[in-house]
Amino acid sequence: MAVPEGPTDKRYTGNGVTKIFTIPFLLLAATDLDVYIDGIEISSGFAITNVGNPTSTITFTVAPVDQADIYLQLNVPFERLNDYQENGDFLSSTVNRDFDRIWQALKQLFRWSTRSLRLGNFDVDGAGWYRAKGNGIRDLKDPVDPQDAVTRKWSLVFLGDLISAIQGPINNALNIFYRAPDLTAHVVQDLSGADGASLIGDGTGSVKDTTNALVWRDVELQDDIDVAKLLADTGNFGKNIMLAKARARIDAGAPFMHVLGDSISHGAFADDWYRNGWVNLFKRMLNVELGTYSYGVTPLLPFTNPVTGASNADIHDVLIGAYWFLYDALTDVPTGASYVTATASAQIDITVPTFQDVAVIYYAQNPSGGSFEVLINGTPLTTINTNAATRNPFVGCGFVLTDNGLGSCKITIRTTSTAEVEITGIGYYKTANQAVLQNMSQSGRKLINTSQACVQKLMGESALFVMALGVNDLYDHQNDDVKFAAFTQVIDWLIQYANQYEVPVVVPDFVWYVGPENRTRAQLRRLATQTKGVYIPFPDFFMKNSVVPNSAYLIETLNLFTNDLHPNVAGHKLIAETIAKKIGLSISSKKQVLDYHDWWFPLALNPASGVTNKSTSAPFTSAIKNQGGQTLVRLNLTGLAGAVTKGVALGFPSRAEVQFDIPVITQLTPTNAGVSQGVCIFNSAGVSVITNAQNATADHELFFSVPRS
Structure with a gap:
């Protein structure tokens, strides 16, 4: 590699x-x-x-x-x-x-x-200076020749010998005459007085004159020092500072990183949003950097591609039943969208591959709020009462993600009252509070629809904040000063709380088709500048000779967009890789992060086979994962007693991106006597298991790899 x-x-x-x-x-x-x-x-x-x-x-x-x-x-x-x-x-x-x-x-x-002593870059060998970079030097030999380095011990001995050679009282110099630079008469002791610097010559004046000049020069340079510091915080040297700040926030108990976005960050036109959406790619890169494995909050609403008609969902498949209403302008909801009903038995079904250990349903507590029950694979788990004295728009109910035996978990939210119930999101985690990027994006979202309380809550919980809104606001307030003032107010809140909580801020600018002088884009730049964050002017990347491009150039010439506003698969790749590089992540390649750092993806087992996962826990489900030039296969099956032939999995999940040319046949674990119990066949049709008459168990565990095409 x-x-x-x-x-x-x-x-x-x-x-x-x-x-x-x-x-x-x-x-x-x-x-x-x-x-x-x-x-x-x-x-x-x-x-x-x-x-x-x-x-x-x-x-x-x-x-x-x-x-x-x-x-x-x-x-x-x-x-x-x-x-x-x-x-x-x-x-x-x-x-x-x-x-x-x-x-x-x-x-x-x-x-x-x-880490060794080295000559300065521009020093001539034999006439230069070795640089210790502020480090001390130990284990030196005492000097012999005139130009040898001097050790502390040797110098103390030398001074002791020198003083012992002095005849008469030491430091008795009260009557030694000394003439100052201005020709006035003094004794040597005057040099140690408060005005001693004025008595020592320095070229055309005194040392005091020189130090005064340096003080004034320091004042004059302060502005330049401030500018340099800002560049160090936000330029190439600032990359490590961004990550250091994020790690510090995580260590301080703020593990979540947030993306506040619209349809671009929601995953529009990514064509398999799970693998291609820029937020999910960036999330994988952050997980590598932090050594974490969670998935976090992701939008409930699937996005339908209006060009192809294909449903572009994330990791889960969501069915919103009757009587639920979408509210996407509630200013205090972090995800930007709520599903609300006041009808009993209204239902939301969420089916997700069992790839994480924990799921969290987020809901709003309200005065006179109703109740709902949570069912896992059809079995009631708990009932939640959302009634509270004051409103809280983002309360979590966490539970173990339990496999249904076939590689997935069905989560059902069903109301049990006629009082209002408000569902505000869902997230998936390795552990409940593991550091992860939370995608708080919603198609059509505007920054103006964000309250001060929402900003404070998000920043207070953030280790990193990615502010990806703005394009919908541009068209909303382009000719409306009142709405622009409200947009600026939210920018002010973001700056206030980012600085208060010391949250590193990244601002990817997606406000296409206007120049950098546009007032909306200027506010996005201000957000990054005044928080010492990172501003990424994506529209400027596509300008030629300072001319703003048209949509035809982005769609047909660059082939980075599907329509005038939304990047295609290649565009999402560009966004994720650029942000990762700008903040200094060690992995900033889509190919590398998908080939080496993806999640294990559960196999969808064939229910007709009667073979199921032996464990209901996510880390032990049968699953596949790409690892460089190999696809890793993990099987943990039950239901294989006797001599049987079973089509365990018919095909492979499309989101797992399994590609191979050569079928693989591998032996099942032999008996204790070393006798074969059968084989597992991995080919284009899926996964099959053939056991023989010597098969002594219904349970079989297997781990092997298949060369990728």
């Missing part, structure tokens, strides 16, 4: 709780990592997973204590293990690994060289 540029070491500070830490560099073998706690190398008490990937994970058995210095360092042995024979095998896997080890070792050498 490719060896990316980047670090070869990483330092963390323990908090006494966290056990899992990301290793942000490639490990070809677990033994290539040195682990130090407070400067002491340890070789046990931890486990390393995902070795061979661009990033991996170290899990300590016991969390390092609070303020412990945790240092992870790549240490590749300088040895060659493979010996290629003439006319022998020359396999890419072997050669790639050999070259990878060389490059890993080179990166390791580069780390060592950057």
